Amino acid sequence: MIVNLHIKSIDQAEAIKTIKRKITDLDKMKIDEQKKAVRSGYDMDIIPSDLATYGGEAKNLLQDLQSRNERMFLVTFLVVNMANSKRKLDNDVFAAAGIAQKYNCALTRLDFQQEEGLMSSIPLGRNEIEIQRGLTTSSTAVFIPFITQELFQGGEALYYGLNALSNNMILCDRKQLKNPNGLILGTPGSGKSFAAKREITNAFLITDDDIYISDPEAEYAPLVNSLLGQVIRISPTSKEYINPMDINLNYSEDDNPLALKSDFILSLCELVVGGKEGLAPVEKTVIDRAVRTVYREFLAEPVPERMPILGDLYEELLRQPEPEAARVAAALELYVTGSLNVFNHRTNVELNNRLVCFDIKSLGKQLKKLGMLIVQDQIWNRVTINRAKKKATRYYMDEFHLLLREEQTAAYSVEIWKRFRKWSGIPTGITQNVKDLLSSREVENIFENSDFVLMLNQAVSDRNILAKQLNISPQQMKYVTHTESGEGLLFYGNVILPFVDHFPKDTKLYKVMTTKPEEVSSE
Template sequence: MTKKSRASTILKRIGDAVSAPKRRRDRQREEQQKELYITFGEQDALDILSYAGLEENVDYLCIDGVYMRTLFISGYPFVASSDWMDSLIHFNHDIDISYHLHEVDARAALPKLNRKITELESTRRAMMREGRIVGSEITDPLESAIDLRDKIQRGQEKLFQMAIYICIRSETKEELDKTTKLLEANLSARLFYSKVARYQQLEALQSILPRGEDQLVQKRNLDSSSAALTFPFMSSELVQESGILYGVNKSNNSLVILDRFSLHNANSITFAQSGAGKSYTTKVEILRQLMQGTRVIVIDPEREYKRLTESVKGTYIKLSAKSKQKINPFDLATTVHEISDLSEHTQDLMDVIGLMAESLTAREKAAIDKAILKIYKKSKTKQPLLEDLYAELRKLGQLKLCEKLEKYISGSLADVFNAQTNVKLDNRLVIFDIKDLPENLRQVMMLIISNFVKNQVMAKPEKRLLIIDEGWILLQHEESARFVAGLVRRARKYYLGVSIISQQANDFLKSEYGRAIASQSALRILMRQDTTTIKGVVNEFNLSEYEQSFLLTCERGDALLIADQNHVAVKVVAAEKEHPLITTNPAELYSS
């Protein structure tokens, strides 16, 4: 082979080696093009998930008919506080918030900090030499930079770069512009300055998506303390469209709107020391439940609801030894007495008779059970009376038991419990006033009223709320405690909510039936407690240290609302026209 041909061969090999990558890329491109020809027109997973169309404008995007605009925070307040991001976190519109946080290496940060400190110090000295006033625009950054440098050197702080982006979504362009102005006003009120990402809305959208990719790159240096305060700690909110207004959320000033009938049961328990505002809170709820069409029945041992009843034209029933209004303990709200219907009612009557007779033996219970069935069997057109039971017990030889019931038949209390019912629950608000009854009879009457209401509700179920004030009275005897616990347990089946109010939290929760009532109440309203009751309340409802401190120090009208698993601190508020109807403040009631 000649030198010329050898050189030609070498050059050809070199050319082939140089062009080999290009030929390989061309082949790959041809293969990819063939794949595209095969799959063209087919739909893959990406096509299914993607939007149908996107319109890009200077300051907003329109994706599938939804208008979107992204803003970034360009300026921050000089001082960071624990609630400095609340106006953004609790902004009540459809927005997405994205934080991008990057730690800055201290070795890279310190030289830049020192350079900045030198620049600011030089500017300050130059201004002093010229006799000019050195303003806060120089001194504040200088002091902050020196303080941050010292803390970084001691390991007390770290430096971060943070970017905060907010994406607003609306159905129309007009609504988008309106929401944008409102957001900018809310932020500027807290000394945050925001800007719309003009000509960068696509990059801004990419930065909002949960991919950890910051394409907008609008960063701000923050120390670790300030960065930690931007974490979006959310306070509990309780807003149900079908509910009533209970008050204002003390954590974020949002409204607390709750529908107790949408919870897993409509029962509630209220614990508060005297003067904490439990009656006021209850009356606020009564007024608003009435506006929702709920029928409300109240057992009032202290005559606190009379003015409210008169104001809304409710029915006021005063039960006492001399009153003309009566409730028959045997009133079943129906004259059809089937054995299957009587079984539950018989057990409830057993509790009432047991309370009136101050305990029963097993033999006496058996006799009462037999006597109740007989008197209902005999009564065809009207309800039996206590005297009918008394006569039947005498026939059965229960003389000792008859002696215990004698005072209710022919003694001093003959006119209280031995008469046909002449009251009705046909008004939207019915108050049973039992203040004039002797202390030893209040518990009996509260039990009879509760049983009467239960029978009426069973006969005609509709949305009702039974409020038992001073409910701890019913826990003093096993018979009444057992009855109320059963009523609370079964109330949901008849569209009834039972609300029990008590000052005696400790006594209430020490009772087995009291704890059962509390566990069967989906709504718990806890108001101010003292040091003697707080421990039992905290243990029963598993409260946090903050909630314990809140209950010990809260003001009149403040409450901790527990609805199922939601815990909300609320300030109960009444409208200007509601307040005169429900206040119990003597200074307001008796002022000239």
Template structure:
């Protein structure tokens, strides 16, 4: 249905009686007339009079939390980008505070109940997620950045397609900052314009399906119900709004000015207009200013002479003029001898609210924020000036001009480094719909939703001192994942029975607990394998041979000789003969008992000696891994309880468990199922400093292989000093794509800072005594997070390992 034509009213200022009576009357015209573009083409170009514009999207980056050296690098590359702007085009950066889409957050954060836990735990989890959504909704907005280019053909031979050439050049410069810009199709551009005119209206923007092929007035779908322009404010549809401008900048204005203007949940748009001047034009402007200044100085000297004569005070020049002369001379030197350019620049701020009072309060708040950065803002005054100001906000890189043909408001001539201080980047919201929630960003108060599998390496670590919330962080990640990914399998290696206690308490989860101990009848067959599995050209038996040799090295306590390797290779092939002959039928899987008997049947001394060493694990008290597996490995949640494994069984047991887990990963992959493998206190694998047991090698190998098979591995530890003693473990941490860093003690904090190259500002988030807070390393991002949980909730009571909390229960 075609919209009704809306109206625009222009009110003249009452306080100006000098205006003609004819101007005091209200001038009526349609609201559509105030939308400045004339035509839109299917390639995304707008025509505004005899000028052409295109709009593109600029993804935000986490500039606010970057390290100082990273900020400096971005700042320098941004300067380079500005210097590459062609002088024949105008450039605009348009940054808008956008309300978050709650439906997107609900979809991402509140999964459907799938029976993995009790209803009570699910309800408690949902309550936590909804609290995160509520804080995001009440605390902040998303900042979206757009760029615009405009070009005015001078002669008929000029092609408007030159805009695409210039855009490609700018896109290449943004790519050097790891920002991939995107040209907007007409529909997306219309959404932006519609948002400006309907800031408070949640109505979804809709266009006819084939709007280029039907007879419609597109402005009917963009315009608000009416405009009313007053002296210092406007009524745009349901909004009260006004356009402000930057009136004065201090030399001390810093790169956080734009961030602070937008760091709130208010309806604000920042619009910056740039026009790079050629060197000769810049120097001509500078020369004109210097001549003007010299004229002022000469007139002052003449006045001095008339007042006091040649005898006294005739050479006195006010300090402000002296300073200005030095500034212009320095600027001339800078422009002449460096690659610095001069820009004509203006900045406008659009603010909107639901009432005039709210608008005035917001306007005062914005002014106050600007003053903290030594910037003075003012309101464009006059109804027609406010209407022109709205043109400066729209993303067409086509600002309105004053009567003297300069930019409306207060234009400035800034050098590249001064313009670059007004860098547009704030922070990036970490919201991946397919991911799970890791709490709230401490800076933006937005949910942190990360899909670890999207990175090059999904594996990660959680490090924190005792009491920092390491265990809670791991269990919350598990609960998020188990509810959101109903087909995934979760396996835990649990040396402290933290996961076993939580999973089995009140039957909260349907988990399989495998207690590995000399005192139980639990058996895990170390010869379990899938005959169809190959890796890098090696068969399942060849890969298993390598594992059996590693196992025998652990049993022996030293490396294998060449003769021993030859004997073992032969025996592994013999023990798997029936299994292979029967196409991998599990009934024919061999055991350590079978292998032991084959060793005894060999004639070599090496075979007899190895059989003797294995006897303790075949017939003795540590025969846990000598028989067929007798536990159910088909549950979604599997916990290996290794607390009672004992020193004698620990290293060998760790190898066999890791191999058992790896075989499960292989099986799950064939079924199209992702496996999450979590190791609590992973530092225990790196205690073998002599390299006899090779548990660190095997652990690292499993981590590398699980990544290739679509799995997600996580290691948890509070013993950072112990981890740092192992070059192998340190390298794994440094190369991890994902790491949750919680509170650290003083010694470990210095090591963490060095390992992850944290700035002092970032490290401060770890120098705390609050559990559940810290930093998340996600690829190159470092994100301050808060994942605290209500202590009265069912989830907290289930997962907490604090003695005081357990006593209450």
């Protein structure tokens, strides 16, 4: 099948004159019909419906040309059907006519004009068919084929599926973005974790970047083990410890690394103390004072043996005269000498692998947010070390919305989110609770500092907010409405692409990446 358009522009003044003449003719026909009605003895307002419709359309067309910056075009739309047999040709012609009729259009067979039709369809710029339809600029634009955007980069570009419009591969490198921070959003079962694992695998195989994962649901360990990575399981009964008080001299861009570390400790204490209002100003002051005191000895001689632990901060708070310090210390006691003292130890794990997963599922609900915050701080330490080596660090945070619920914790997390870019870090937040993410005060900062978004199927209540936040058109929203797993929209800088990524299920890689219960159990 060949589809061909011949579009001829009409002089604007001539087009307006022609339409005015047509309106005059229609008005004359209307008057004639009214006279006929009076002679026949029925209401003169009753005129043929076609006449009324054409009159209204002609007046609207004139208004478009005069005041809405529209122009007039003569359009010839040609469809050439070709087949190996007469029967097949007749069937194709019938099918094409049926499709046109479905959209209230009529295709006219060019009987005895086949040669002229064929010559008009060959790219010679000649139109030998005198069947034309007058259309305005906007109506003519409907026929222009939609030009799809493509994303096909070289170098360390990763594969993100196929362009749903052109079926071409999508290859892109987040490092080439002005701000490579990213989000993966979707409802349960839409393929969020799978998309993250897909990118992790590609990044591991194609780049030399270090890759770290905060895994609150123990979903990533099979993949990490298959790639010979390192899985660190942290729980109240584990013997693997990470120290929330760890710091290195490159922790911040400032000469004094304690400023940013103090923000982290304040966020940690806010989670520990709890309450709707968070920490009071006096409590923040005594915590900051205690932090500076406990690090004094380490900063004077930065050796591992002098690194403080949470218990040192607890004891220093008890020494402070303010009653607020005693309140914070009492809240910390459970995590220092109580049953949840898993974070009151010096770090005893070596992050000596390119691919590291922190499995914090066994921490339980009480410690999960605390664990996520501490893992984030550990990875920030690693980012600062890798920056000196001129090495990029990728960080994947599942259940990212949990870090944005408390004000202080959200502010610290967003501050780290902003700093990642300058320090060759590529963070990726993953969440199914889009509503919680959007309700955070810091959501504007998150989206403003994220040039990469992988959006999968979205809940009804979230679509409108996301459409406004990311400037998504109704047409584009169809790709995240009741879609299958692995289908959605990819935002890469100013480019928005609908994508499809159906991973072959008969592969070993699929079996270690899937989280569907029926497929995991049959492994």
